[in-house]
Amino acid sequence: MENIAEKNIDTRPIKVEVKNLTKSFGDLLVLDNLNFNIRQNEFVCVVGPTGCGKTTFLNCLTRILEPTSGDLLINGESADPKKHNLSFVFQEPSIFPWATVEKNIACGLEVKRVPKDEIERRVDRILDLMGLRDVRKAYPKDLSVSTAQRVIIGRSFAMQPDLLLMDEPYGQMDIKMRYYLEDEVIRLWKELGSTVVFITHNIEEAVYLAERVLILSNKPAGIKEEVIIDLPHPRDITDPKFIEYRNYITDQIKWW
Amino acid sequence: MSVKQQELEKSWQQYKTQQRKKNLYYAFLTVLSVVVFLAIWEAVVRFQLVNVRHLPAPTVIFQTFIEKLHSTVPDGNTLGQNVIASLQVSLTGFFFAVLIGVPLGLLMGWFEPFDSFVRPLFELLRPVPPIAWIPVVVVFLGIGLKAKATIIFLTVFVSCVINSYAGIKLTSRTHINLMKTFGAGTWETFFKVGVPSAMPMVFTGLRVSIGSAWSTLVAAEMLAAKAGLGYMLQVGRGVGDARIVVLAMVTIAALGATLSALLNTLEAHTLKWKEMR
Ligand SMILES: Nc1ncnc2c1ncn2[C@@H]1O[C@H](COP(=O)(O)OP(=O)(O)O)[C@@H](O)[C@H]1O
Numbered sequence: 321m322e323n324i325a326e327k328n329i330d331t332r333p334i335k336v337e338v339k340n341l342t343k344s345f346g347d348l349l350v351l352d353n354l355n356f357n358i359r360q361n362e363f364v365c366v367v368g369p370t371g372c373g374k375t376t377f378l379n380c381l382t383r384i385l386e387p388t389s390g391d392l393l394i395n396g397e398s399a400d401p402k403k404h405n406l407s408f409v410f411q412e413p414s415i416f417p418w419a420t421v422e423k424n425i426a427c428g429l430e431v432k433r434v435p436k437d438e439i440e441r442r443v444d445r446i447l448d449l450m451g452l453r454d455v456r457k458a459y460p461k462d463l464s465v466s467t468a469q470r471v472i473i474g475r476s477f478a479m480q481p482d483l484l485l486m487d488e489p490y491g492q493m494d495i496k497m498r499y500y501l502e503d504e505v506i507r508l509w510k511e512l513g514s515t516v517v518f519i520t521h522n523i524e525e526a527v528y529l530a531e532r533v534l535i536l537s538n539k540p541a542g543i544k545e546e547v548i549i550d551l552p553h554p555r556d557i558t559d560p561k562f563i564e565y566r567n568y569i570t571d572q573i574k575w576w
Numbered sequence: 577m578s579v580k581q582q583e584l585e586k587s588w589q590q591y592k593t594q595q596r597k598k599n600l601y602y603a604f605l606t607v608l609s610v611v612v613f614l615a616i617w618e619a620v621v622r623f624q625l626v627n628v629r630h631l632p633a634p635t636v637i638f639q640t641f642i643e644k645l646h647s648t649v650p651d652g653n654t655l656g657q658n659v660i661a662s663l664q665v666s667l668t669g670f671f672f673a674v675l676i677g678v679p680l681g682l683l684m685g686w687f688e689p690f691d692s693f694v695r696p697l698f699e700l701l702r703p704v705p706p707i708a709w710i711p712v713v714v715v716f717l718g719i720g721l722k723a724k725a726t727i728i729f730l731t732v733f734v735s736c737v738i739n740s741y742a743g744i745k746l747t748s749r750t751h752i753n754l755m756k757t758f759g760a761g762t763w764e765t766f767f768k769v770g771v772p773s774a775m776p777m778v779f780t781g782l783r784v785s786i787g788s789a790w791s792t793l794v795a796a797e798m799l800a801a802k803a804g805l806g807y808m809l810q811v812g813r814g815v816g817d818a819r820i821v822v823l824a825m826v827t828i829a830a831l832g833a834t835l836s837a838l839l840n841t842l843e844a845h846t847l848k849w850k851e852m853r
């Protein structure tokens with residue numbers, strides 16, 4: 321596997337630097353001295369067992385939590401949601417029930433004080449991309465779970481975030497909707513050129529999406545291994561090379 | 577996809593027609609219940625099942641209602657004047673209480689230092705029943721509009737603060753964190769997430785308090801007033817005229833129901849995003 325990684329060296333500039341990141345809750349050490357970089361426009365998947373600290377890592381990156389020690393840099397500066405254009409798809413449902421679909425999508429842009437006509441333009445584009453045009457005036461109570469999830473994903477892409485963080489966004493979806501939304505994320509990532517960190521505990525999903533997979537070890541979480549998935553998108557889950565990657569990562573995870 | 581959409585649209589239309597029929601049926605039951613009640617009442621009086629002097633029949637009440645529209649006997653005001661006096665007092669007290677109580681509750685629920693600062697005072701005032709304020713208020717403000725509106729204010733204020741406080745405390749952590757990742761400050765999050773999250777509870781508070789505002793008003797007017805429905809009721813009792821007493825009661829009930837209906841309409845409009853059970 322390693323020689324594949326060396327074949328085409330990534331020359332994209334570094335977007336996120338994680339330096340000696342450590343986080344503990346009282347006596348419980350959750351993140352143990354993490355060090356890695358994420359490049360501009362890269363699609364990284366993070367896999368690890370439930371409770372190993374994946375959400376905690378994202379929460380540190382967005383400053384919902386303060387790291388115990390170490391730092392996270394975005395474009396060389398300490399991460400700060402007020403300065404950086406971040407967007408986070410939470411593991412829990414996060415649609416605003418009191419706002420229509422279009423207002424939900426516009427919400428982050430309003431916080432960022434994007435001009436009104438630009439907000440309109442971007443919301444229209446996302447509504448088209450996500451197939452939400454017909455429900456733009458609907459309230460979340462009238463949407464199915466998967467449509468609501470599409471709104472949440474659309475909302476985070478509308479930000480045209482420097483850095484898009486997704487925390488097991490498809491964990492609750494049925495398999496058909498998941499496949500559809502996986503392709504959707506790839507399409508939006510390519511069209512908008514965002515940098516994506518996608519957390520999942522589904523190995524197939526990780527191999528399907530990622531350019532690079534970070535495998536976290538069990539508590540306290542450290543980086544067990546990085547695997548570069550050198551396959552073009554869209555990927556075929558029945559391709560022998562795909563299966564080879566999937567089995568390789570599954571083997572690594574057996575050591576959890 | 578579009579075929580599915582059409583099917584969905586069709587069943588949604590069917591569902592709506594069904595709902596409309598159901599609502600019509602419920603409205604019919606509501607009217608029926610009032611009509612049956614009035615009919616029984618009328619029958620009880622007509623067939624002398626009780627002493628007529630103590631319980632006037634609905635038809636008599638209606639007559640009294642017509643008379644009282646221009647007659648000022650026995651309390652010195654027409655029915656309209658009494659209604660206006662009562663509404664003026666209760667709505668003045670209600671609006672000021674909402675205007676101050678709701679923001680106060682929301683701010684207390686959002687900003688902890690503010691909560692610690694205001695809460696001791698609030699906890700001291702809270703257990704005093706509104707009616708217990710009457711003597712104090714009468715001493716300081718007399719028996720005019722200001723005095724009675726103040727008593728209403730105190731009643732409504734407490735439940736506005738409590739419900740708004742509880743409501744904003746229910747704001748989802750995830751929603752707050754989401755605003756944080758967008759880079760919003762605490763005030764922006766307060767207005768865009770905290771306040772809408774609290775609205776259902778705020779309305780619960782309003783619904784509870786418009787009821788208690790109305791009953792407190794009547795109590796206040798019975799103790800000290802020169803006009804108003806509570807005053808009319810009191811005078812009617814004094815002169816032993818059951819018709820006036822019952823007419824006052826019916827008017828109080830009808831206005832109370834109208835006020836809650838108005839509030840429900842406002843709520844349905846403001847909270848149209850909410851799943852109604
Ligand atoms: N606020 C917190 N306080 C204390 N412990 C926490 C807190 N948040 C998470 N943890 C603990 O940290 C560990 C990692 O949690 P989390 O990052 O949510 O895992 P994952 O997202 O990988 O499933 C868990 O053992 C959890 O109990």
Ligand SMILES: [Mg+2]
Nearest residue numbers: 374375411487
């Ligand atoms: Mg998690």
